[in-house]
Amino acid sequence: MPFRADVFRFVYWLCRDRALAEDVVQETLLRAWRSLDSLGDEKSARPWLLTIARRELARVFERKRLPVVDIDVANEAEPESLAINDQHEVDEMRRAILKLDVIHREPLVLQVLLGYSTEEIARHLDISVAAVLTRLFRARQVLRQQLLGAEGSRP
């Protein structure tokens, strides 16, 4: 299934819960399959899937009050599944991203991981381009501060 990994990563970085992300991806694909007619252009399949995934995740959050995810647990509970390599820098960056507010994390994921332009992010989040730029700037600023802090605290 094309874009499956993209959808999973997008959902994972929104909810920070691997099991929940997998469930949401399954539901997303199912919903997408049922409403395949609404996909006009094949090229827009990925944003279309991400939009469905985003709605589905929101639906899950609405349906039940999910337990708060402990960031440290989220990062360390599944070291194997999260580990693309064992570099300390990547690990620290992951921790820092997990700590970001979702309003900063989501545009960052869309931009860096999924290659969305600022205009596309604005459409996806239904906010202005200026707001997207502000959130992206803020996200990087926080990450930079956290990493510099981590570096400073490293023995």
Added chain:
Amino acid sequence: MNCEELRTTVGAEPNTTRPDVLEHIAGCAACARYRQDLQAMDRLIYRALAVDAPAEKNASLPTQKQTMVRVWRVAASVLITVLVGAIALWLLTPRESVAAEAIAHVQHEEFSLVRTSETVDEQQLEKVLAAARLRLKPGAARVSYAQSCPFRGQRVPHLVVQTEQGPVTALVVTHVPTQRREHIDEDGFQGDIIPAPRGVIVVLGKNVPVDAVANTLLSALEY
């Protein structure tokens, strides 16, 4: 564009190629380095974000392959049901013995049981035997009648062999289980069911010894 404006812009889009950004960093080493740092951080962010996605489960979208698998499963169940039904029907249906069926068939074609000096065309004989994957050694028997006849759901060679004592009918039945030799004496017919390499040979006559014909066929028929 001053340094602060540039840092705000590349802070949101480190890879932007806006002309005013490129123009500024061309003349400002500090901002160029700042942009490079952010681009390096973006590479790290990308590596951090690219977590392993789980392997695709079978329970995802109904792909064409899965649909085909389902179709084949349904087809297989239907086939098995039909087969089981057919076998049950076959087992439950009372069946005549091979002997009784053979006699009934010979009675149906009794016109073939005549004394004659004429024999069938060799090609005709070969054709009838070949249909059952059989061959008869040339000149082994004087065959006056050769037809491929329906018998127990298949076509079998029905031969009439002329002997000094009279005509003998032979049904070469290859699709039934082989069995021990069995003597037949019913409805005015005498004969034997003889075990053969494949199935049996039924030899029948009316007051005519059949042993010689049975032995000839057993030795001259090639299975």
